[in-house]
C-alpha cells in the first residue's frame with residue numbers, strides 16, 4: 001500500500017466544494033469553465049483508480065474536486081492583473097512573466113485567500129503547469145487531468161490520454177506508473193510545443209521533466 005502525504009491532510013468539506021462550485025462562474029466562463037468542469041470529471045475518474053491503491057478514504061474526493069475547480073481560477077486575468085497578484089502575495093515573477101506561467105501560482109494564492117483551501121489543494125493548484133520533483137498523488141491527478149481531459153484537442157494530449165487509459169484498462173494496479181509516464185509525456189509535449197512557438201520554457205518544467213525521465 002502506498003502512503004502519500006496528501007492523505008494526511010484533513011479533507012476539504014463537501015460544503016466547501018459546493019461553495020466553490022457556486023462561485024466559480026464569477027471568475028471564469030465559456031470554454032475555460034467547460035475545461036474546468038471537464039478536469040474535475042477526469043480527475044475524479046482517475047482518483048477512483050488511485051485511491052484504492054493508496055488506501056485512502058473517500059473524503060479526499062473533495063480535495064480532488066476543489067483543486068480541479070480552482071486550478072485555472074485566475075487564467076482569465078491580464079498580465080498586469082497577474083503581476084499585481086504576484087506583488088500582493090510575494091510570488092516570484094520569473095525571468096519571462098506570462099499569464100500561461102503565472103496563473104497557476106496566482107490561482108493557488110487567491111484560492112487560499114478566498115476559500116481557505118488546505119495545503120494539499122494549494123500545492124496541486126500551484127504546480128499544475130510545471131509539475132515539481134516530489135509531487136503528491138493529488139498533484140499528479142490534477143496535472144494529468146488538466147492535460148488529458150477530453151476537450152483538449154492537441155494531438156499530444158490525445159496521445160497522452162490514449163497512453164494513460166491503455167495502461168489503466170489493462171492493469172488498473174499500475175495506475176501510479178501510468179500517472180508518472182503520462183506526466184513525462186505531457187512535459188515532453190509542452191516543451192516541444194513551446195519550442196515550436198519559440199516561447200520561453202520555465203526552468204521548473206525542465207527540472208520536473210528530468211525528474212520523471214527514465215533512461216533506457
Ligand SMILES: [Fe+2]
Nearest residue numbers: 071072128129
Ligand atoms: Fe492552467
Ligand SMILES: [Fe+2]
Nearest residue numbers: 035071072146
Ligand atoms: Fe487547466
